[in-house]
Amino acid sequence: MSRQNIVILGSTGSIGANTLEVVGRFKDKFRLIGISAGSNIKTLKNQIERFKPEFVAVYNEEKAEQIKKGLKGTKVFSGLEGVCRLASLRDVDTVVIAVTGSIALLPLLEAIRSNKKIALANKEALVVAGHIITEQLQKNPKSQIIPVDSEQNAIFQCLKGYDRSMINRIYLTASGGPLINCKKSNLKHVSPEHALAHPRWKMGKKITIDSATLMNKGLEVIEARWLFNIPLEKIKVVVHKEAIIHSLVEFIDGSMLGQLAVTDMKLPIQYALSFPERWYNNGQLKLDLSKLKSLSFAKPDFKKFPCLELAYYAASQGNMLPCVLNAANEEAVEAFLNHRIIFTKIPCVIEKLLKKHKDLKNSNRLIDLLELDHTARVQARELIGELAK
Numbered sequence: 465m466s467r468q469n470i471v472i473l474g475s476t477g478s479i480g481a482n483t484l485e486v487v488g489r490f491k492d493k494f495r496l497i498g499i500s501a502g503s504n505i506k507t508l509k510n511q512i513e514r515f516k517p518e519f520v521a522v523y524n525e526e527k528a529e530q531i532k533k534g535l536k537g538t539k540v541f542s543g544l545e546g547v548c549r550l551a552s553l554r555d556v557d558t559v560v561i562a563v564t565g566s567i568a569l570l571p572l573l574e575a576i577r578s579n580k581k582i583a584l585a586n587k588e589a590l591v592v593a594g595h596i597i598t599e600q601l602q603k604n605p606k607s608q609i610i611p612v613d614s615e616q617n618a619i620f621q622c623l624k625g626y627d628r629s630m631i632n633r634i635y636l637t638a639s640g641g642p643l644i645n646c647k648k649s650n651l652k653h654v655s656p657e658h659a660l661a662h663p664r665w666k667m668g669k670k671i672t673i674d675s676a677t678l679m680n681k682g683l684e685v686i687e688a689r690w691l692f693n694i695p696l697e698k699i700k701v702v703v704h705k706e707a708i709i710h711s712l713v714e715f716i717d718g719s720m721l722g723q724l725a726v727t728d729m730k731l732p733i734q735y736a737l738s739f740p741e742r743w744y745n746n747g748q749l750k751l752d753l754s755k756l757k758s759l760s761f762a763k764p765d766f767k768k769f770p771c772l773e774l775a776y777y778a779a780s781q782g783n784m785l786p787c788v789l790n791a792a793n794e795e796a797v798e799a800f801l802n803h804r805i806i807f808t809k810i811p812c813v814i815e816k817l818l819k820k821h822k823d824l825k826n827s828n829r830l831i832d833l834l835e836l837d838h839t840a841r842v843q844a845r846e847l848i849g850e851l852a853k
């Protein structure tokens with residue numbers, strides 16, 4: 465394989481930093497063309513010094529102006545438009561989308577329209593607009609999404625060579641998050657610091673809170689539906705505390721295939737970038753099967769963690785309600801992280817917003833989705849304001 469020209473959207477985050485490590489390990493395989501951040505220009509500057517990309521994009525316009533000063537040899541784009549420009553640069557082969565939140569939607573669509581190979585870590589864009597993204601991929605068949613999310617990456621690996629008609633079920637594994645052993649009655653006392661202490665994965669704040677509420681699995685159910693073109697009722701969630709099996713596929717003959725590995729996001733990132741090849745990697749930790757005592761599996765507790773059920777519900781109600789689910793969740797998680805609402809109010813905000821929009825009609829127009837996203841966020845903030853009083 466010749467060198468891949470690559471850009472990383474969200475290079476300053478957890479997935480972004482891991483991707484840079486993978487790029488650093490395989491210097492002969494990549495040319496890093498561009499990186500981007502929301503507003504963290506301190507980390508971005510360090511990355512520019514180390515990797516010397518030709519282009520950077522900063523979403524926050526003021527910070528973009530600040531970083532421009534003193535930068536030589538690197539062109540700076542700004543705003544969402546700047547992030548989209550980075551996603552569609554002519555000489556780029558691969559776009560890694562490691563931005564958090566549905567803000568990734570427009571850059572993702574830009575990358576598809578520009579026929580890029582996309583290593584997609586972001587889940588919110590597919591949750592919000594899976595039908596529109598699918599339609600764009602059909603119009604631009606040279607573009608392809610390879611999932612980075614460890615569960616989706618596992619399924620992607622298990623499905624290689626199999627037709628969709630041979631799938632009976634998909635099992636997304638859930639480590640259960642930091643609150644798996646917390647009593648339901650104690651959830652209202654959970655602080656952001658407690659919820660951020662994930663036992664298995666070190667990730668960005670938003671996804672860590674999503675793991676604590678199990679909304680992360682709900683988002684993955686919707687993500688899997690679009691990525692693999694699988695009906696919702698065939699996608700199941702199973703709690704697997706050890707987080708060794710990253711997900712499983714059950715085929716129509718009853719056989720199951722799963723993907724096992726250590727919990728390190730660099731592995732799915734590397735696979736997404738090397739696909740369809742596999743690259744030898746002596747820096748990657750390997751699983752020592754002899755040290756595995758047991759692997760456990762259990763049903764998720766839908767009562768204790770209502771977000772998972774809310775996600776199934778939203779996804780079953782047409783193509784617009786997941787946008788409301790996501791907007792309400794993004795706003796509620798931020799409010800929880802800022803100590804404005806308690807942990808147990810996160811599902812309350814989402815449920816109330818879903819009820820408000822229960823009669824939504826389907827639409828395939830991007831503009832309708834963007835307007836709905838805006839409205840739902842305004843409503844969620846109002847609701848949070850009332851709950852915070």
Ligand SMILES: NC(=O)c1ccc[n+]([C@@H]2O[C@H](COP(=O)([O-])OP(=O)(O)OC[C@H]3O[C@@H](n4cnc5c(N)ncnc54)[C@H](OP(=O)(O)O)[C@@H]3O)[C@@H](O)[C@H]2O)c1
Nearest residue numbers: 474476477478479502503504523563564585586587667668
């Ligand atoms: N972390 C994981 O292990 C993991 C695993 C599977 C899937 N994912 C998914 O991958 C995505 C990223 O997760 P993460 O944990 O890496 O998040 P993170 O650590 O919070 O990083 C988010 C990145 O997005 C950038 N960003 C934030 N707001 C932006 C905006 N408005 N415009 C442009 N860029 C913006 C951030 O820039 P600043 O640093 O400037 O804020 C940062 O580079 C999420 O969708 C998550 O669900 C993550």
